[in-house]
Amino acid sequence: MLDINGWFVRYDSPFQTAEEVVQWIIDNPGRLTVGMAGASEANNMMITEALSAELDGQIAFTVLGFEGASRAATELIGGHIMVAQGKIADYITHMNSGLIRPRRNPRADDDHGRSPPGAAYVYI
Secondary structure, three states: OOOOEEEEEEOOOOOOOHHHHHHHHHHOOOOEEEEEEEOOOHHHHHHHHHOHHHHOOOOOEEEEEEOOHHHHHHHHHOOOOOEEEEEHHHHHHHHHHOOEEEOOOOOHHHOOOOOOOOHHHOOO
């Protein structure tokens, strides 16, 4: 089974699309808080580089590394972080309960079935 990484938000998050998250990052550099199991700056660096012209040298978001995905999910549900990043398998119970929701990849709808199952939920 394929397990895809995704970005997840609380059920009441104002972010409805991946484009809204990107625009919020551009408008508020460094203020988005992203929690994940472990600590990795790779995604922050990748997105900061992709948005370098818009961010004018500022970081894209703040990464908070937790001991595991359970803690990241708890922090997200509790409203202490804005986005959680991780594997769909780690968040599926919370997704099914309606407490969190994945952010869709805007390119997934144009894919015509070429991506593997779950790829619609890869992070931006």
